[in-house]
Amino acid sequence: xxxxxxxxxxxxxxxxxxxxxxxxxxxxxxxxxxxxxxxxxxxxxxxxxxxxxxxxxxxxxxxxxxxxxxxxxxxxxxxxxxxxxxxxxxxxxxxxxxxxxxxxxxxxxxxxxxxxxxxxxxxxxxxxxxxxxxxxxxxxxxxxxxxxxxxxxxxxxxxxxxxxxxxxxxxxxxxxxxxxxxxxxxxxxxxxxxxxxxxxxxxxxxxxxxxxxxxxxxxxxxxxxxxxxxxxxxxxxxxxxxxxxxxxxxxxxxxxxxxxxxxxxxxxxxxxxxxxxxxxxxxxxxxxxxxxxxxxxxxxxxxxxxxxxxxxxxxxxxxxxxxxxxxxxxxxxxxxxxxxxxxxxxxxxxxxxxxxxxxxxxxxxxxxxxxxxxxxxxxxxxxxxxxxxxxxxxxxxxxxxxxxxxxxxxxxxxxxxxxxxxxxxxxxx
Numbered sequence: 055x056x057x058x059x060x061x062x063x064x065x066x067x068x069x070x071x072x073x074x075x076x077x078x079x080x081x082x083x084x085x086x087x088x089x090x091x092x093x094x095x096x097x098x099x100x101x102x103x104x105x106x107x108x109x110x111x112x113x114x115x116x117x118x119x120x121x122x123x124x125x126x127x128x129x130x131x132x133x134x135x136x137x138x139x140x141x142x143x144x145x146x147x148x149x150x151x152x153x154x155x156x157x158x159x160x161x162x163x164x165x166x167x168x169x170x171x172x173x174x175x176x177x178x179x180x181x182x183x184x185x186x187x188x189x190x191x192x193x194x195x196x197x198x199x200x201x202x203x204x205x206x207x208x209x210x211x212x213x214x215x216x217x218x219x220x221x222x223x224x225x226x227x228x229x230x231x232x233x234x235x236x237x238x239x240x241x242x243x244x245x246x247x248x249x250x251x252x253x254x255x256x257x258x259x260x261x262x263x264x265x266x267x268x269x270x271x272x273x274x275x276x277x278x279x280x281x282x283x284x285x286x287x288x289x290x291x292x293x294x295x296x297x298x299x300x301x302x303x304x305x306x307x308x309x310x311x312x313x314x315x316x317x318x319x320x321x322x323x324x325x326x327x328x329x330x331x332x333x334x335x336x337x338x339x340x341x342x343x344x345x346x347x348x349x350x351x352x353x354x355x356x357x358x359x360x361x362x363x364x365x366x367x368x369x370x371x372x373x374x375x376x377x378x379x380x381x382x383x384x385x386x387x388x389x390x391x392x393x394x395x396x397x398x399x400x401x402x403x404x405x406x407x408x409x410x411x412x413x414x415x416x417x418x419x420x421x422x423x424x425x426x427x428x429x430x431x432x433x434x435x436x437x438x439x440x441x442x443x444x445x446x447x448x449x450x451x452x453x454x455x456x457x458x459x460x461x462x463x464x465x466x467x468x469x470x471x472x473x474x475x476x477x478x479x480x481x482x483x
Contacts, residue, residue: 097139097205097400098422099174102212105130107179108137109297110200111218113279114290115235115242120275122218123200125175125211126302127183134176137201139400140168145199148229148248171404173204175211178297183214186307188440189280191273191333192219193315193322195399196342197249199227202399203316209429214444215436216306218276224268225250226318233292242292262345266318270325273313277332281308310334310440314432316398317342320360324378327356335359335439337432339398340366343374351377357384359435359453361428365417366395367466384439386453389461390427392419398428419459427452427459 100106107128113119128134140146146164147157190210194202200221207217221230228249233242252258282289286303313333315323320341327336328350335357351374360375367389379385394417396402402410402421410416417424431452437444438453455462 095404095406096171097174097208097403098425100208100212101426102209102214104128104183104212104214105179106175106208106211107134107177107181107297108173108175108208108211109178109295110141110293111279111289111295111299112232112292113275115233115292117223117232117245117247119232119292120220120272120279121200121223121230121232122220122276123207125204125207125215125217125219126181127187127211127214127216128176128179129182131176131179134179136172136175137177138169139171139173139201139204139404140164141201142229142231144231144246145227145229148227148246168404173201173208175204175208178295180298181301181305183305185214187214187216187305188310188312188436188442189277189306189308190215190217190436191276191311191313191326192217193269193273193313193319193326194219194222194227195315195317195319196226197228198316198319198399199230202401205400205403205425206314206398206429206432209425210433213433213446216280216302218280220269220272220276222265222269222272223247224265224272226265226269259344262318263347266321266325266345269318269322270329273322273326274330277311277330280306284308308332310442312336312436312440314339316340317395318345321345324354324358325350327354327358331355335435337361337435338375339428340395341371341375343371346374348374348377354378355383357435357439358386359432360385360387361431362387362389362464363393363395363397363417364389364391364461364465365393367464369466372464372466386435387463388431388452388455389463389465390419390424391459391461393417393424397421397424423459427457 104127108123108125110123112121143161146160200219207219210217221227223230229246231244231246234245235242283299283302284306289299311332312335313323313326314337316339320338321343323336323338324346327333337359339361340363394414396415397417401415405415430449433446434449434453437446
């Protein structure tokens with residue numbers, strides 16, 4: 055996906071066309087698993103000392119309100135259940151409509167391949183932390199939604215962070231929804247918003263630039279809602295989940311706040327840092343820099359860490375990252391060997407080797423090793439710039455690319471690749 059950018063659309067189309075052919079229909083299960091020798095598929099459990107809970111928060115009955123999945127340290131509990139990885143099939147319906155794929159077919163395929171997976175966190179479990187938690191706002195890629203980066207989010211929460219994974223309502227998500235109040239008191243109706251494809255002849259930049267500005271505003275709004283919760287202000291959750299938000303009062307260290315995102319979410323990181331100084335630093339995972347105005351680069355004053363895949367980046371995109379280089383502000387870049395753009399979202403853990411390579415969901419490196427390197431480097435960078443009293447500095451060498459699976463900086467500056475017209479084209483490379 056972008057969960058890259060337009061990768062999901064491409065992936066859906068490939069699965070659909072492939073699965074419709076009679077000769078492959080009976081082999082779908084085999085290729086989904088890879089082979090009888092495949093490793094166990096599933097989102098890797100977090101490695102930190104805390105159990106992880108999650109809940110969904112929706113601010114109000116408008117499309118302008120904030121909507122996010124919240125991950126947090128929680129009490130150990132036997133009653134809470136682990137949530138489905140894909141909350142609703144409408145997220146795939148949006149992709150199917152865009153690709154002119156039959157919804158019934160797409161639902162069957164995705165239900166078969168991914169319908170049984172759970173997120174390794176406990177839904178609505180009680181919050182518990184022995185200290186104030188630093189805060190991360192996470193921004194998904196084009197065509198993604200709030201749950202598709204759970205391996206990253208649960209790891210951060212297990213290490214003591216409170217993480218709000220925003221579901222963007224700028225029509226860059228495959229789908230999202232809000233509850234519209236009907237005329238009758240107390241009655242609401244779920245309204246779905248689907249991915250907005252480029253119109254025929256439409257230029258890419260104006261739309262994406264408008265979207266990245268809205269995305270940044272939504273990240274800032276999520277931080278504002280967490281600030282209210284932390285202050286003890288009563289908040290209304292339209293979703294009426296059983297989670298008790300009053301337990302979050304005085305739970306967050308809002309002087310230690312960062313923003314992280316992948317692909318289009320990486321561009322959202324840069325835009326958010328420019329707009330909101332409360333974000334003390336940012337981590338951009340394989341950022342797609344095309345949506346950003348050049349004029350914002352000198353206005354970004356916070357430290358930034360670019361963690362790139364080996365296969366996605368091209369010279370024009372890297373050169374825009376380099377415009378953020380600064381002699382007095384920490385700006386770091388590493389590249390993870392053997393990775394592809396989809397090495398950051400959860401899909402890389404949920405497909406076996408055959409279909410993963412076919413759909414460019416997997417690179418040459420073990421996906422759990424890749425995400426572990428990314429997470430550890432991220433934690434070390436966060437400790438450095440949020441001034442955390444943790445042991446994440448044990449991974450400081452990763453920030454400078456000191457590992458056999460890392461490249462300091464980039465592998466792409468000398469490669470004169472053409473700049474893709476859009477992110478959908480970039481994800482094909």
